[in-house]
Amino acid sequence: MTDxxxxxxxxxxxxxVTDEAALNTALSEGPVAYYVGFDPTAPSLHIGNLVQILTARRLQxxxxxxxxxxGGATGLIGDPRDSGERTxxxxxxxxxxxxxxxSQxxxxxxxxxxxxxxxxxNLDWTAQMSAIEFLRxxxxxxxxxxxLSKEIVARRLNSEEGISYTEFSYQVLQGMDFRELHNRHGVALQLGGSDQWGNLLAGVELIRKSEGVAVHALTTPLITKADGTKFGKSEGGSVWLDPEMTSPYAFYQFWLxxxxxxxxxxxKVFTFRSREEIEALQGEVAERPFRREAQKALAGDVTTLVHGAAATEAVIAASAALFGRGELGELDERTLAGAVGELxxxxxKAGDLVVDLLVGADLVKSxxxxxxxxKEGGAYVNNVKVTAEDQALAAEDLLHGSYAVLRRGKKTLAVAAAE
Structure with missing residues (x-):
């Protein structure tokens, strides 16, 4: 507990941190009851939410x-954001x-x-409260x-959209959650992202004023790339935890x-590897970056945490098979679909000329x-070299009746998908 x-x-x-010395003392004397909240403003969490989930796991x-x-209640309202009112x-x-x-x-x-x-x-205690009780x-x-001094509120007030009373009141609801969990379960610490600092302080102050007790808040920094740009987006948008929204293959490739x-x-942020393991991988990055050992470790660990070891093994096998180092036909349909989804x-359809498919997939210009x-031996269907200029796609080339992987040279890929 002390470390x-x-x-x-x-x-x-x-x-x-509200009072780091006091929090450190509380954690060393522990156990401390703490909470972190997630609003259901989408059907899935995304990888940014992993920071809070894994931080909660480290404390546990x-x-x-x-x-x-x-937040079944706060999810009905929505936390204020920079780009205007939520739907x-x-x-x-x-x-x-x-x-x-x-379930995630x-x-x-x-x-x-x-x-x-x-x-x-939080709907359990908010739904029964009348407007008069809430105000009093x-x-x-x-x-x-x-x-009004909260950073996001101030920005919204000075924007063309302004801010509704509904979203303005969000900080009150979140503060009430902290007090409710403190009174019901003795919760003394709230975790959140740095953009939630004002909302966390609202709860700390509410408990101090209404209960006369000092509690704690701790935020994690916004995760960014080394160049300062936003983390957590791929070409297709947010990287979701739901495998139907971001396939395990695409998820693995994002980290890789x-x-x-x-x-x-x-x-450090997204895995449970020890300091010694991470320092060793840091050495690999410095001395042998072409091997990408750190990226492989990151992708494998996070994909296993979110989707399980079996899914990770499947996507690693799919990655190898796409580039001729494994059997495409051995991949299950879901893994194959995920692997070709970004291509x-x-x-x-069966009978189409491979020449036409190579052109249609933009693997060649003409x-x-x-x-x-x-003729030069640089065209492949499902990793099998195409040997005849008039070769046609066979029905069995459409794996699972749906996909044939086209490749030109060693690394340029596309997919022929059944109509």
Whole structure:
């Protein structure tokens, strides 16, 4: 218990702390009950949310007791954002997203034992509260000057869109959550991202004013790339935890493609490797960057955490098979679909000429280039060399009746997909 805050610092997971000395004392004397919240504003969490989930896991591993809040109430409102008002989703949609997100969080923590995790929903205590009770019991502890000074609120007030009373009130609801969990379960620490610092302080101040007790808040920094650009986006948009929204193959490739300048920091934040292991991988980055050992470790660890060891093995096999180092026909349909999902695509059917497919998939510029590639031995269907200029796609070439992998040379890939 005494080393967990030092560990969080080493991993770059501490941005703001209300009173670090007092928190360090509480953690060393532990166990401390703490919570982190997730709003169901989409049907899945994304990799940015992993920072909080894994930080919660690190504290649990150190002997502290986690409460995971999925905001069935705050999800109906939406945290203010820079780009204007959120679209309000229906209660049925939000309730469905609550269930989905709970199921995504559960595998990361232990729900049995002395410091078992507990899942909570703030709709349980918010839905029964009347507007009068909310204003009298909670609202009277908040000062308008403090609320208006919150960075996101100030930015929205000065924007063309402004901010609605609904989103302005979000910080009050989140502060109420902290007080409720403190009174019900003795929760004394809230975790969150650095962009949530103002909301976390709202809860700390509410408990101080209404209960006369000092509690703690800790935020993690916004994860960025070494060049300062935003982390967590791929060419297709957000990288989701739901395998139907981001395939395990695309998920693995996202981590595998991280830059040398970023990979060590990501190993600290997103994996449970020890200092010694990470320092050894840091040495690999410095001395043999072409081997990409750190990226392979990062991709393997995070994909296993989110999707399981079997899915990780499948995507590694798919990566090898795409480039001729394994059997494409041995991949299951879901893994194959994920592996080819990011590739250039041409519609195909049995009987189509490979020459036409190579052109249609933009692997070559013309039929003449296609014939030349075949003649030189540089065209492949499912890793089998094409030997005849008039070769046609056979029905059995469409793996699972759906996909044939086209390759020109060693690394240029496309997929012929059945109509």
């Amino acid at each position: 967990v805050l030092d560990e969080l610092h080493w991993r770059g997971l501490v941005s703001h 591993d150190a002997g502290h007791k986690p409460y995971l809040l999925v 309000l989703n229906s209660p049925d949609v939000v309730a469905g997203w609550v269930d989905r997100i709970r 969080i559960e595998p990361f923590l232990e729900f049995s034992g002395e410091n078992a995790a507990t899942m909570v929903n 019991d909670i609202g009277k502890h908040f000062r308008m000057g403090t609320m 493609n991280q830059a040398d300048a970023d990979v060590v920091n990501y190993l 250039p695509r041409v519609t195909a 039929k003449g280039d296609a014939r030349r590639a075949i």
